Amino acid sequence: MMDTVGETIKLWFRFVPRPGWLPQDTEGIWATKVGDDTAVLANAAFVQDGVAEGDVVCYRTDADGLHWALERVSSSGNCTIRVVPIPSGPFGRDAHAVHQRLAVFGLGGEVFSDAFPMVAFTVPADADLAGVKALLRQGQSDGWWHFEVGCGTSEWWDA
DSSP: OOOOTTOEEEEEEEOOOOTTSOOOSEEEEEEEEOSSSEEEEOSOOSSOOSOOTTOEEEEEEOTTSOEEEEEEEEOOSOEEEEEEEOTTSTTTTOHHHHHHHHGGGTOEEEEOOSSSOOEEEEEOTTSOHHHHHHHHHHHHHTTSEEEEEEEOOHHHHHO
8 A cells, every 4th residue: 555645654763772772773753744755753753863853754665664764854943852750869750740840841742661761852943942951951960850862953052
């Protein structure tokens, strides 16, 4: 069956696992087809760096029908931030508490798993980037969480 524009597909990314990080070497991210070989990402990446929700990615479909990402062809301007609560901190392993702290900025995010409560957040291009960065840094220095930027724009880095 051929995929059609507007259809939801899973885009697969392949990468070299980072030492001391999750052991995966692939990640599937939901996307919506916008062309014959392009799709717009529908959620934030947990382990793939360099892409954010709303970005358009070019892909190829293999003989098994899997859609493999080739490259990002346009940026949404959104950023991807990953936050892991520190078990000994005030939130424990509660990903919901992390969501609540960042809710003031209107960030959407997903939790990796109960066993590993990392939250991958999409930071919209029009968000209060300086405010988000300040809260992330405060939370890290206060022992609430660790965070990393999976995909940042020049506006993010300059904020």
